[in-house]
Amino acid sequence: MDHLELQNGDAMPTLGLGTWKSAPGEVGAAVKAAISLGYRHIDCAAIYANEAEIGQALADCFAAGIVTRDQLWITSKLWNDSHAPEHVMPALDKTLADLRLDYLDAYLIHWPVCIAHGLLYPRQPSDLIRLEELPIAATWTGLERCVDAGKCRHIGVSNFSVSKLAGLLDECERKPAINQVELHPYLQQDGLVEFCAANGVHVTGYSPLGSLDRPAALKQDDEPILLRDPGIAEIAARVGATPAQVLLAWGLARGTSVIPKSVNPARLAENLAAVQVALSDDDIQVIAKLDRGRRYVDGEYWASVGGPYTAAGIWS
Ligand code: A2P
Numbered sequence: 104m105d106h107l108e109l110q111n112g113d114a115m116p117t118l119g120l121g122t123w124k125s126a127p128g129e130v131g132a133a134v135k136a137a138i139s140l141g142y143r144h145i146d147c148a149a150i151y152a153n154e155a156e157i158g159q160a161l162a163d164c165f166a167a168g169i170v171t172r173d174q175l176w177i178t179s180k181l182w183n184d185s186h187a188p189e190h191v192m193p194a195l196d197k198t199l200a201d202l203r204l205d206y207l208d209a210y211l212i213h214w215p216v217c218i219a220h221g222l223l224y225p226r227q228p229s230d231l232i233r234l235e236e237l238p239i240a241a242t243w244t245g246l247e248r249c250v251d252a253g254k255c256r257h258i259g260v261s262n263f264s265v266s267k268l269a270g271l272l273d274e275c276e277r278k279p280a281i282n283q284v285e286l287h288p289y290l291q292q293d294g295l296v297e298f299c300a301a302n303g304v305h306v307t308g309y310s311p312l313g314s315l316d317r318p319a320a321l322k323q324d325d326e327p328i329l330l331r332d333p334g335i336a337e338i339a340a341r342v343g344a345t346p347a348q349v350l351l352a353w354g355l356a357r358g359t360s361v362i363p364k365s366v367n368p369a370r371l372a373e374n375l376a377a378v379q380v381a382l383s384d385d386d387i388q389v390i391a392k393l394d395r396g397r398r399y400v401d402g403e404y405w406a407s408v409g410g411p412y413t414a415a416g417i418w419s
Contacts, residue, residue, distance in 0.1 A: 105117055105118065105378045107305065107358070107360065109257060109280050109281075109305060110278070110280060110303055111256075111257075113208070113256060113257070115144065115176050115208070115209075115305070115360060116142075116143040116144040116176055116360075117144075117355055117359075117360040117361070117378070118142070118144065118351065118355065118360065118361055118362075118363075118374070118375060118377065118378050119142065119144030119145060119146050119176065119178070119307075119360060119361070119362040120133070120134065120137045120142050120144065120145050120146065120362065120363070120364070120365075120371070121146050121309065121362040121363055121364030121365075122134070122145065122146060122147050122148075122151055122153060122157060122364065123146075123148065123151050123309070123364060124151075124314075124316050124317060124318075124364055125151070125153060125364060125366050126153070126366070127152070127153055127156055128156075129366040130153040130156050130157055130160070130366065131156040131157065131159055131160040131163075132160075132366070133365065133366040133367075133371065134157050134160040134161065134164075135160045135163060135164060136368045136371055137371050137375075138160075138161075138164045138169055138170050138175075139164075139169060140368075140371055140372050140375055141375060142371070142375060143170070143174055143175055143176060144175070144176040144177075144178075144360070144362070145157065145161075145175065145176070145177050145178070146178045146283075146307070146309075146362040147177065147178060147179040147180070147198070147202065148179055148180035148182070148213055149179065149180065149181070149182045149194065149197065149198050149201075150180070150182045150213065150223065154179065154198055154201035154202050155201040157201075157202060158200075158201050158202040158203035158204070159203070161175070161177075161202060161203060161204070162203045172204070172205075175208075176208045176209070177202065177204060177207050177208050177209075178207065178208060178209040178210070178211065178281075178283075178307075179195075179198045179202065179207050179209075179210055179211075180210070180211045180212070180213035180261060180283075181194050181195070181210060181211065181212050181213055181242070181246070182194065182213055182223075183213060183214050183216050183217055183218045184217075184218050184219060184220050184221060184222050184223070185220065186212070186217045186232075186237050186239075186241075186242040186245075187220065187237060187241075187242075187245075188241050188242065188244050188245035188248075189245070190220060190245070191242065191245025191246055191248070191249060192245065192248060192249055192252065192254070195207070195210055195249050195254055195255065196254075198210075199254065205254075206253060206254055206255055206256060207254070207255040207256070208255070208256050208257060209255065209256070209257040209258070209259055209280065209281055210246060210249060210254075210255040210257075210258055210259075211258070211259045211260055211261045211281060211283055212239065212242055212243075212246070212259075212260045212261065212263075213261050213262070214261065214262045214405070214417075215234060215239060215260075215262060215263055215264075215267050215417060216231070216234075216405050216412055216417065217231070217232040217233070217234060217236075217237050218230050218231055218232065219231075219232065225405075225408045225410065226408065227408060227409070227410075228408060228409035228410035228411075229410070230408070230410070231405070231408070231410035231411055231412055232411075233411045239260075239267065239270070239271055240270075240271065240274040240275065243258075243271060243274075243275050246258040247275075247276060247277050250277065257280040257281060258277065258279065258280065259279045259280045259281030259282060259283065259304070259305075260279050260281070260282050260283075261282065261283040261284065261309075262283075262284060262285075262402070262417065263279075263282050263284070264295065264417070264418050264419055265294060265295055265298045266419060268282055268298070268299070268302075268304065269298075272302060272304075278302075278303065278304070279304055280304065280305060281304065281305050281306070281307055282295075282299055282304050282305075282306055282307075283306075283307040283308075283309055283362075284306065284307075284308065284309065285308070285309055285310045285314075285398060285399065285400050286306070286308030286309070286310075286311065286354060286359060286361075287308065287310060287311050287312070287313060287329055287350060287354070288329065288332070288335065288350065288353060288390050288393040288394065289313070289327065289329055289332075289393060289394065289395050289396075289397040290394070290395075290396060290397050290398055290399075291391070291394040293394075296357065296359065300358070305359075305360070306358075306359045306360075307359065307360045307361070307362060308354045308359045308360070308361050308362070309362055309400075310399050310400060311350055311351055311354050311361040311362065311363050312329065312330055312347055312350055312351075312363050312364075313328065313329030313330055313350075313399060314364075314399045314400065315328065315330065316364075317399065317400070320404075321399070321400065321401075321404065322399075326397075326399070327395070327397060329350065330346050330347060330350070331346075332346070332393060334389055334390070334392075334393055335349050335350060335390070335393070338382070338386050338389065338390070341386075342380060342381070342382065342386070344377070344380045345373055347363070347370070347373060347374060347377070348373060348374070348376065348377040348380045349377075349380065349382070349386075349390075351363060351374060351377035351378075351380075352377050352378075352380035352381070352382050353382060353386075353387065353390050355377070355378060356382055356387060361377075398418075401414055402414040402417040402418060405417060
């Protein structure tokens with residue numbers, strides 16, 4: 104299945120292009136190459152600091168007649184400094200201006216973490232604001248207004264645990280359409296995926312390839328490398344696919360969407376072709392055993408300057 108249907112009938116292409124870590128000077132070419140290859144879903148965020156270059160690439164693709172706006176699914180994310188309801192729409196307006204779009208297909212709360220307005224990252228404990236002070240439900244009303252204003256078609260969240268999502272579901276008018284979380288064979292999160300399915304929330308898996316290029320500060324020396332897992336390699340050899348394709352096909356087989364990042368045209372093509380890779384039930388059962396609860400994006404960063412957040416609290 105290369106599309107899935109959301110609650111209002113909109114179709115989301117299940118394999119999208121991730122743009123976290125795609126550097127300025129590279130991301131525009133990657134987006135153009137991806138769209139030319141057939142990608143129709145681009146995952147963005149204000150904090151990736153590359154939306155203006157993506158916007159130029161999208162405009163070039165539209166002008167060249169390669170694709171039309173309505174053929175694309177574009178997601179972006181509200182940064183942690185703009186959770187106050189009055190800051191949400193201005194943040195979306197900036198993203199829309201950078202991306203040169205009139206609307207997004209999805210706008211997500213990037214993290215259940217709140218920092219002082221105007222900051223990219225906290226420098227001291229007092230830069231972090233407790234969710235008790237600025238609740239997610241208040242931020243959500245700001246997102247709902249963006250839908251009412253026609254500036255985004257769907258709203259959702261990212262990095263939300265079952266309990267945080269349940270809290271929001273209890274309080275909100277308009278249900279979150281999407282929860283975007285880290286998902287791969289080393290972090291399968293079955294409970295979260297099942298909870299989302301039961302509540303009509305679509306799950307998008309980020310870092311589906313294990314995010315090997317993330318900043319050194321977010322890495323550990325001895326971390327397991329997902330793309331080199333022998334069990335994945337064995338399945339890849341058997342089904343005639345690459346390890347990356349097996350990882351992506353596994354995410355698609357679970358009914359989640361996947362957003363692998365690449366700036367390399369050959370790997371962009373390889374990843375897109377994963378929609379044609381079929382895994383057997385036996386393969387899925389072998390992969391189920393690889394789960395080790397391993398987060399590559401572990402949330403420790405938000406605790407590192409001190410203040411009210413802990414990684415355990417974020418994921419609880
Ligand atoms: P590159 O951008 O040079 O292709 P994730 O999506 O989990 O964050 O992983 C992104 C990392 O995986 C990047 O380092 C990216 O490098 C690399 N990558 C993307 N596609 C493939 C692939 N098919 N095989 C191997 N590495 C890949």
